[in-house]
Amino acid sequence: MPWDLKSDRPIYTQLIEQIELMICSGIYALGTKLPSVRDLAQEAAVNPNTMQKALAKLEEDGLLYTNRTSGRFVTEDADIVKQVKGRLALSQINDFLKKMKNLGFQNKEIISMVENLLESKEDDYHEHNS
Amino acid sequence: MPWDLKSDRPIYTQLIEQIELMICSGIYALGTKLPSVRDLAQEAAVNPNTMQKALAKLEEDGLLYTNRTSGRFVTEDADIVKQVKGRLALSQINDFLKKMKNLGFQNKEIISMVENLLESKEDDYHEHNS
Amino acid sequence: MPWDLKSDRPIYTQLIEQIELMICSGIYALGTKLPSVRDLAQEAAVNPNTMQKALAKLEEDGLLYTNRTSGRFVTEDADIVKQVKGRLALSQINDFLKKMKNLGFQNKEIISMVENLLESKEDDYHEHNS
Amino acid sequence: MPWDLKSDRPIYTQLIEQIELMICSGIYALGTKLPSVRDLAQEAAVNPNTMQKALAKLEEDGLLYTNRTSGRFVTEDADIVKQVKGRLALSQINDFLKKMKNLGFQNKEIISMVENLLESKEDDYHEHNS
DNA sequence: GTGGTCTAGACCACC
């Protein structure tokens, strides 16, 4: 897992985003125990307090819960994860559409380009498995 | 114009991408004269040699041409621009799809989410102008 | 029994208050024999002299009496207990009203809020037992 | 304003409570500018980071808002303050009722004692102003 | 000057 941290935004927000993504994409499955704050901090080459701040926010949002003495865990509530997943998807789509509009494409064009690309990828898939 | 340069990739490639984008999105229209290398470099807070390298590559691709006596211009060949636009769009779409797949979405879901969002934005547009 | 002692006020006054409360609430019933000073002191993690001072004051107030040969007992005079109970209640109410006034509530509001809360709790009780 | 901080609970939660109370009771009126984080911290004899944490939480709850360069202000939304006031009142009442129940009083008794005390205080008021 | 962020290092409670 590549902890990709830029200095142009607060580190803890980037930590939040990346952990959200890891949870939504199933890298950390529901109910899984996370590494300790200190371990995560070291892994990300970040101060434990900074990591703590990120985890606290994720906990507020219900994505994590903590068992005071045994560590922090991913929520077991699939709905919350689903909801966050939706939020992340929405912002990805918005970013994408904004960029495409900037390039001067119309809605119809965008849709058809995406569809075409997806179809061609499916063809790849079929070829590789036929 | 936000010359947005990170230090994680060669500067000149980032310059290329951003100038390509400015041309494709019409900020620099077909046939327009570009500012001098020196001015562009200063504007982007970059070494003139770096800017020169970027412009040379763009020229190689046919997106710019040089008139030795009067400066550098955007190509007047709409096809070339269109082609570059297509290439940029393709990489945007690929990035986007990769991220959505990472989040665990299926092709159908992605398409329908994009369509829904585009429709809702059109509704906004109509509301604001009705 | 949580001997809850802060360091911001004399320990022995806090001991008095808590023993008064235990007697008024019936934890130590009328006529009951108390543990020895030594035991009480140990239980509260307090110097026996401090506990002795508290008990002496309670005896002065008539809430306890000493039988030199067999130990210390809670008074059997229900009236005295009732009187102390009234005094404790009065200070609780005064504290409470002071806080509510500080929050900016009027007398009528306070009364109605208390009544509403008591009613809702009774409803709970009925629900849980129906 | 007496910053009353015990060491038996996190300091920042106590700061939150006391600032909430100051806002609800009107000591800091709606729209008022608060002292700077550093000044508040010094006043409360607390590390600026601790005060910052408390203020950040109050901001999350909508009780404060911040104008990045000019300071922090009390919300101008009377509803939010009202709501918090209600929450604080509720917990005060619950604490009070719990203590009175512990003393062995019935609902009716509690109500009548509160009413009597309020009436007698009103009498005081009338006497002092007649 | 303002708020915001980050680090380093310490201490605590819990089990």
Next chain:
DNA sequence: GTGGTCTAGACCACA
């Protein structure tokens, strides 16, 4: 060992 809290001191962006 775990998470949680606190402090001291630094740096940044903004205006």
